[in-house]
Amino acid sequence: xxxxxxxxxxxxxxRVARARESGVTLAQIAKDFGIxxxxxxxxxxxxxxDEGAQPGMTRSDSAELCDLRRRNRLLEQENEVVRRAAAYLxxxxxxxxxxxxxxxxHRDRIPVTVACRVLKLCRQAYYRWLxxxxxxxxxxxxxxxxxxxxAHADDPGFGYRFLADEAADHGYRMVPRxxxxxxxxxQWWSAFGKRPGRHGKRxxxxxxxxxxxxxxxxxxxxxxxxxxxxxxxWLTDITEHRTGEGKLYLCAVKDVYSGRIVGYxxxxxxxxxxxxAALNSAVALRRAEGMPxxxxxxxxxxGSQFRARKYVRALRSHDLLGSMGGVGAAGDxxxxxxxxxxxxxxVLNRHAWDTREQLRTAIVAWxxxxxxxxxxxxxxxxxTPIEFETIMTTPATQAA
Numbered sequence: 001x002x003x004x005x006x007x008x009x010x011x012x013x014x015r016v017a018r019a020r021e022s023g024v025t026l027a028q029i030a031k032d033f034g035i036x037x038x039x040x041x042x043x044x045x046x047x048x049x050d051e052g053a054q055p056g057m058t059r060s061d062s063a064e065l066c067d068l069r070r071r072n073r074l075l076e077q078e079n080e081v082v083r084r085a086a087a088y089l090x091x092x093x094x095x096x097x098x099x100x101x102x103x104x105x106h107r108d109r110i111p112v113t114v115a116c117r118v119l120k121l122c123r124q125a126y127y128r129w130l131x132x133x134x135x136x137x138x139x140x141x142x143x144x145x146x147x148x149x150x151a152h153a154d155d156p157g158f159g160y161r162f163l164a165d166e167a168a169d170h171g172y173r174m175v176p177r178x179x180x181x182x183x184x185x186x187q188w189w190s191a192f193g194k195r196p197g198r199h200g201k202r203x204x205x206x207x208x209x210x211x212x213x214x215x216x217x218x219x220x221x222x223x224x225x226x227x228x229x230x231x232x233x234w235l236t237d238i239t240e241h242r243t244g245e246g247k248l249y250l251c252a253v254k255d256v257y258s259g260r261i262v263g264y265x266x267x268x269x270x271x272x273x274x275x276x277a278a279l280n281s282a283v284a285l286r287r288a289e290g291m292p293x294x295x296x297x298x299x300x301x302x303g304s305q306f307r308a309r310k311y312v313r314a315l316r317s318h319d320l321l322g323s324m325g326g327v328g329a330a331g332d333x334x335x336x337x338x339x340x341x342x343x344x345x346x347v348l349n350r351h352a353w354d355t356r357e358q359l360r361t362a363i364v365a366w367x368x369x370x371x372x373x374x375x376x377x378x379x380x381x382x383x384t385p386i387e388f389e390t391i392m393t394t395p396a397t398q399a400a
Contacts, residue, residue, distance in 0.1 A: 081110060081115050099130070213325075229257060233296070239340045251264065271305065346370070
């Protein structure tokens with residue numbers, strides 16, 4: 001396609017054509033300027049449109065339309081980069097390297113400039129990687145890891161220091177710290193060494209007896225999650241869920257009598273203060289409703305938060321009785337786990353949460369609006385926890 005004539009040249013030709021003398025045709029003027037007659041006619045028509053003498057799209061409108069189309073195409077490319085990057089980074093157990101993603105987007109006709117700008121990458125660094133995908137340092141690292149792996153496979157009892165010596169004998173010298181870093185990242189442990197625990201430290205000894213355990217006639221220990229009045233038995237536990245900003249921890253206190261969540265606390269860290277805050281919230285709510293809480297059993301697992309001194313002091317200050325289940329026995333607190341399962345299904349797993357504030361609002365709204373006031377339970381006679389407490393406690397309060 002030939003390049004367009006300059007704007008000034010076109011305007012001059014149109015100006016000469018309009019000022020031509022009588023008897024001079026457009027064909028003669030077009031020939032004098034070395035252009036086609038049809039081209040001159042189109043220029044004169046466009047000039048009349050720009051001046052408003054004829055209907056049509058002016059050159060300024062056409063330029064604006066082209067600019068809008070260019071911006072729209074750029075936005076579509078940026079959205080495609082964000083979508084592909086989100087899908088790529090959400091894949092688990094895969095190395096997160098963005099340079100291959102830029103190459104893949106470029107093959108799909110998305111400019112490298114756009115992809116690097118959206119992903120906040122340096123173009124020069126990308127082109128250096130494209131010229132040399134494997135650096136010399138990575139090449140040396142791979143050969144060292146291969147030498148350590150061969151030594152470990154030959155004798156699994158060697159620690160990282162002996163493995164470094166074996167690798168040096170094969171021509172790959174390294175300091176022991178480098179050998180430890182490689183072996184640790186690959187989880188090549190000595191067969192006689194102590195492997196790190198899968199679940200961390202085991203829970204410590206209980207600070208309270210299991211007050212809900214009941215032994216039947218066959219000698220089987222089971223738990224009774226029943227109560228004949230409010231504030232007789234409370235259950236408490238902690239759950240967690242991931243957000244875009246990190247984990248959010250929830251500690252809830254449930255009254256066995258009605259199934260109502262009488263206290264809760266949310267925090268970005270799982271400390272003993274989280275459990276203490278939830279307990280204080282439950283006590284404050286019940287006292288505000290005019291219900292005594294002294295003598296209530298508070299049952300939990302053996303988590304460090306419920307064995308902490310702050311939590312034990314909080315129980316004593318409110319005249320509450322602590323109770324703890326066994327180690328790794330989810331059934332010892334099954335009634336509380338059932339609430340967390342409902343919460344997981346109805347709120348946490350509905351979609352991904354970007355911020356802790358969004359998840360916090362959703363948890364509180366579902367608990368107070370849906371679970372307490374709309375979700376009916378069979379064991380409560382098809383009543384909600386709030387309805388059950390209102391019906392069952394009002395006569396007792398009036399009698400008192």
